[in-house]
Amino acid sequence: xxxxxxxxxxxAELAGVSxxxxxxxxxGRGKExxxxxxxxxxxxxxxxxxxxxxxxHARSLRDNRSHTIxxxxxxxTNYGFAVFSHExxxxxxxxxxxxxxxxxxxxxxxxxxxxxNMIARQVDGxxxxxxxxxxxxxxxxxxxxxxxxxxxxxxxxxxPLVMTDSVTPTAELISRIAPxxxxxxxxxxxxxxxxxxRDRLAGFTQGLAQAGITLRPEWVINGNYHPSSGYEMxxxxxxxxxxxxxxxxxxxxxxxxxxxxxxxxxxxLDSNIHLASFDDHYLYDSLSLRIDTVQQDNRQLAWHCxxxxxxxxxxxxxxxxxxxxPATLQIRHP
Amino acid sequence: xxxxxxxxxxxAELAGVSxxxxxxxxxGRGKExxxxxxxxxxxxxxxxxxxxxxxxHARSLRDNRSHTIxxxxxxxTNYGFAVFSHExxxxxxxxxxxxxxxxxxxxxxxxxxxxxNMIARQVDGxxxxxxxxxxxxxxxxxxxxxxxxxxxxxxxxxxPLVMTDSVTPTAELISRIAPxxxxxxxxxxxxxxxxxxRDRLAGFTQGLAQAGITLRPEWVINGNYHPSSGYEMxxxxxxxxxxxxxxxxxxxxxxxxxxxxxxxxxxxLDSNIHLASFDDHYLYDSLSLRIDTVQQDNRQLAWHCxxxxxxxxxxxxxxxxxxxxPATLQIRHP
DNA sequence: ATGAAAGCGCTAACAG
DNA sequence: CTGTTAGCGCTTTCAT
Numbered sequence: 001x002x003x004x005x006x007x008x009x010x011x012a013e014l015a016g017v018s019x020x021x022x023x024x025x026x027x028g029r030g031k032e033x034x035x036x037x038x039x040x041x042x043x044x045x046x047x048x049x050x051x052x053x054x055x056x057h058a059r060s061l062r063d064n065r066s067h068t069i070x071x072x073x074x075x076x077t078n079y080g081f082a083v084f085s086h087e088x089x090x091x092x093x094x095x096x097x098x099x100x101x102x103x104x105x106x107x108x109x110x111x112x113x114x115x116x117n118m119i120a121r122q123v124d125g126x127x128x129x130x131x132x133x134x135x136x137x138x139x140x141x142x143x144x145x146x147x148x149x150x151x152x153x154x155x156x157x158x159x160p161l162v163m164t165d166s167v168t169p170t171a172e173l174i175s176r177i178a179p180x181x182x183x184x185x186x187x188x189x190x191x192x193x194x195x196x197x198r199d200r201l202a203g204f205t206q207g208l209a210q211a212g213i214t215l216r217p218e219w220v221i222n223g224n225y226h227p228s229s230g231y232e233m234x235x236x237x238x239x240x241x242x243x244x245x246x247x248x249x250x251x252x253x254x255x256x257x258x259x260x261x262x263x264x265x266x267x268x269l270d271s272n273i274h275l276a277s278f279d280d281h282y283l284y285d286s287l288s289l290r291i292d293t294v295q296q297d298n299r300q301l302a303w304h305c306x307x308x309x310x311x312x313x314x315x316x317x318x319x320x321x322x323x324x325x326p327a328t329l330q331i332r333h334p
Numbered sequence: 335x336x337x338x339x340x341x342x343x344x345x346a347e348l349a350g351v352s353x354x355x356x357x358x359x360x361x362g363r364g365k366e367x368x369x370x371x372x373x374x375x376x377x378x379x380x381x382x383x384x385x386x387x388x389x390x391h392a393r394s395l396r397d398n399r400s401h402t403i404x405x406x407x408x409x410x411t412n413y414g415f416a417v418f419s420h421e422x423x424x425x426x427x428x429x430x431x432x433x434x435x436x437x438x439x440x441x442x443x444x445x446x447x448x449x450x451n452m453i454a455r456q457v458d459g460x461x462x463x464x465x466x467x468x469x470x471x472x473x474x475x476x477x478x479x480x481x482x483x484x485x486x487x488x489x490x491x492x493x494p495l496v497m498t499d500s501v502t503p504t505a506e507l508i509s510r511i512a513p514x515x516x517x518x519x520x521x522x523x524x525x526x527x528x529x530x531x532r533d534r535l536a537g538f539t540q541g542l543a544q545a546g547i548t549l550r551p552e553w554v555i556n557g558n559y560h561p562s563s564g565y566e567m568x569x570x571x572x573x574x575x576x577x578x579x580x581x582x583x584x585x586x587x588x589x590x591x592x593x594x595x596x597x598x599x600x601x602x603l604d605s606n607i608h609l610a611s612f613d614d615h616y617l618y619d620s621l622s623l624r625i626d627t628v629q630q631d632n633r634q635l636a637w638h639c640x641x642x643x644x645x646x647x648x649x650x651x652x653x654x655x656x657x658x659x660p661a662t663l664q665i666r667h668p
Numbered sequence: 669a670t671g672a673a674a675g676c677g678c679t680a681a682c683a684g
Numbered sequence: 685c686t687g688t689t690a691g692c693g694c695t696t697t698c699a700t
Contacts, residue, residue: 005398007693018671023695036669053454057400058693060391061676064339076420082411086437089410093436093448098455101435102427103420114427120387121432257616264619282591283615285598288622341677352687357679370685392677395692 006050014050015043022047026054060122068098069309070118072128074106074225079281080253080298081129087302088127095310097124106131106226106254115141125309130154131225133193146312150305153195160312162304164296165324166199167206170278173294173329174207174249177276181247182213188233188259189251190225197222200251200278223255230258238262244273253279256291280330290332300325340384348384349377356381360388394456402432403643404452406462408440408559413615414587414632415463418485421636422461429644431458440465440560440588449475459643464488465559467527480646484639487529494646496638498630499658500533501540504612507628507663508541508583511610515581516547522567522593523585524559531556534585534612557589564592572596578607587613590625614664624666634659 012022017039024035025043046052060066071088073081085101092099100123102114108131115137118126128138129151138147138159150162178185187204189197205215221237223229230250238244244263250256256277263269269288280295304323311318346356351373358369359377380386394400405422407415419435426433434457436448442465449471452460462472463485472481472493484496512519521538523531539549555571557563564584572578578597584590590611597603603622614629638657645652 005693008695009693019693020672020695020697021670024670027695039669055395055693056455057391057394058676059695061389061395061678061692062694062696064676066391076410076423077413077416079411079413082416085435086410089435089437093451098434098451100432101419101423103423117427117432121390260620261616269620281617282595283617283621286594286603286622287617287620289620339677342679343677353677354679354688355686358686361679373686389677392692393679395676395694396678396680398692 005055006052008052008054011043011047011050011052014046015039017043026052064122066098066122066124067096068100068121068123069125069127069313070100070102070115070121070123072102072104072111072114072118072126072130074104074129074131075254076101076103078254080279080296083298084302087299088306091302091306095306097310104131106224106229108132112137119144125313127305127309131191131194133191135159146309148305148309148312150301151196155193155195160308160318161322162301162308163195163322163324164294164301164327166196166278166294166327167203169294169327169329170200170203170249171206171210173276173292173331174204175210176207176331177247177274177292177333178208178211178213181274182211184245185213185219185247185249186237186245187220187249187251188230188255189220189222190229190255192222194225196278197251200249204249225252225254227254227258227261230255231262232258234259234262238266238268244268244271246272247274248276250275250277253277253281274333284330284332292332293330295328295330297325297327339389340386342386342388345377345381345384345386348380349373351377360386398456400432400456400458401430402434402455402457403459403461403647404434404436404449404455404457406436406438406445406448406452406460406464408438408463408465409588410435410437412588414613414630417632418636421633422640425636425640429640431644438465440558442466446471453478459647461639461643465525465528467525469493480643482639482643482646484635485530489527489529491529494642494652495656496635496642497529497656497658498628498635498661500530500612500628500661501537503628503661503663504534504537504583505540505544507610507626507665508538509544510665511581511608511626511667512542512545512547515608516545518579519547519553519581519583520571520579521554521583521585522564522589523554523556524563524589526556528559530612531585534583538583559586559588561588561592561595564589565596566592568593568596572600572602578602578605580606581608582610584609584611587611587615608667618664618666626666627664629662629664631659631661 008019008022012019021035022043025040026047076082089099100118104111111131125146127148132154135154135157141147142159148160153161189201208215221233223233250259276292278294280293284291308318342353342356346353355369356377359374360381410416423433434452438445445465459480461482466488469488469491475481476493482494487495523535542549555567557567584593610626612628614627618625642652
């Protein structure tokens with residue numbers, strides 16, 4: 001099965017030159033540096049007809065660089081992260097870089113494991129949507145290799161960062177809806193110490209304030225970003241109220257997934273609960289209930305992460321180091 | 335930034351043994367083969383305290399094996415493929431194998447590119463949901479390295495294969511629905527030469543027959559599996575009829591996505607069109623229109639792909655080489 | 669303008 | 685029981 005690999009040595013011998021010369025030519029350095037026109041063409045022709053493919057491992061070993069970067073996300077089945085990953089993969093491919101993707105399932109322990117795996121694979125850099133409470137690990141890590149955080153930042157971090165600006169659009173969205181729901185408007189969030197929870201709660205509070213409503217502390221419920229957590233928080237809320245809530249904002253797509261699962265299982269889809277959420281999905285246009293959302297621009301997020309990381313890998317100092325991107329509102333209520 | 339790597343040589347020197355001995359110990363081969371208990375412990379202790387991490391590249395270069403496998407899918411943003419990828423990634427991680435994921439965007443040219451990339455990365459094996467018309471390329475490829483096809487097989491292929499058995503459940507689904515739609519029942523498919531289109535059309539035809547209905551050729555419309563193709567086929571159909579169709583089966587999730595996009599844009603979601611499809615999605619439970627589906631078991635698919643591929647990589651002859659897994663019906667109409 | 673040689677980190681064959 | 689050596693494929697001095 002294994003067909004003998006054609007190496008640079010083979011090419012060199014066939015062309016009647018040394019490995020060194022062949023290497024120069026094949027890396028395009030032959031031109032300016034030395035090597036006669038004629039020799040160059042001969043080598044290139046032979047390489048082509050022999051389907052020469054440089055060994056990535058030999059090269060990585062020598063250069064101490066893997067031309068590989070790692071992406072760590074909570075859940076690839078989450079539509080937003082899937083779009084992000086797809087976009088990032090395209091950018092990497094165009095740059096000849098291999099992307100490694102791993103999921104944490106919103107589990108900090110698993111996050112450590114997959115990050116260590118990637119380190120062991122000697123990735124040149126890391127892009128992470130972390131579910132950890134603190135960025136201490138990444139502070140330390142970033143002394144070894146470039147790390148870019150996105151979507152979530154554990155506490156106020158000085159690390160390179162790409163996020164959607166959450167406060168303003170959330171406030172805007174909530175302030176439009178809130179007037180009809182002065183008596184109750186619930187907030188379901190993830191880990192309270194992660195920045196999205198904080199920012200989105202800040203936006204939520206601010207939006208209520210703009211509508212002249214004061215947030216009541218009991219409206220705010222936190223869990224984690226896993227759908228099962230959304231499901232349970234919502235179930236508990238329904239149980240507590242003895243009915244579904246009248247208005248609800250979920251701080252992320254995964255939470256809303258849990259809520260919708262509960263609602264469909266309990267035949268609540270016809271109730272006139274007013275749902276709003278961070279993160280959009282194409283199928284929301286086809287739902288029986290209207291959901292107003294803040295839509296992130298995942299392609300832009302991916303682009304900035306890649307831009308930041310590749311500059312860092314090249315030893316440059318990208319500016320700015322922390323980037324906040326605008327979001328779009330998807331208002332589906334009339 | 336780059337902190338000097340600690341190599342096996344360093345460990346060996348610190349422990350006062352040779353590289354070879356250290357290597358044996360660190361690979362667990364020290365035990366049965368030779369090396370004194372005491373030496374072994376010393377080496378291991380030092381390795382641990384130095385945070386020794388073997389260089390994956392050196393090892394790959396030596397072994398001519400990358401401990402890496404490639405997954406090629408049309409679209410990671412497609413929910414089914416996302417679930418599949420996630421599951422496969424978990425299996426790989428547990429086995430210490432790195433998974434490489436690339437998307438083809440339903441574009442055969444891009445498929446060649448990403449497959450070649452993976453070959454260049456010297457993956458040990460490949461799992462592919464191909465959008466190619468023929469499996470000739472993979473026939474050839476599989477002389478070089480193990481290849482497992484899944485979800486789709488270009489023509490009748492003898493290559494290792496994992497698919498959901500489509501004919502029976504599709505027939506079952508259609509035969510239940512068809513009686514109410516004897517006058518018209520449309521079929522939207524992807525590339526007609528790919529097995530899913532063939533099998534699902536066969537199931538569709540058979541289901542109609544079971545309901546005593548004969549398929550009219552004009553009911554069958556083929557494009558490709560990209561959502562935009564679904565969108566366009568559906569738009570053309572609406573234009574032709576001057577109204578939405580009464581009953582429609584889409585052969586895959588991506589096609590349905592296109593149809594739903596069209597319907598929501600043209601405010602057709604309230605029309606009483608009867609939709610059925612291959613592939614399920616959790617949000618379908620929350621849609622305003624009921625969609626009956628054939629649901630694939632993506633986790634099982636992933637497991638079998640991994641099982642097949644890892645056996646092939648280890649030089650075994652897995653049995654059977656082609657596997658067809660059962661599906662579940664999700665009937666949402668009363 | 670070109671070649672020889674060293675070395676990246678690792679393991680397996682062969683000698684003690 | 686342990687050490688020496690060679691070689692995986694590549695690039696980069698340093699000579700010629």
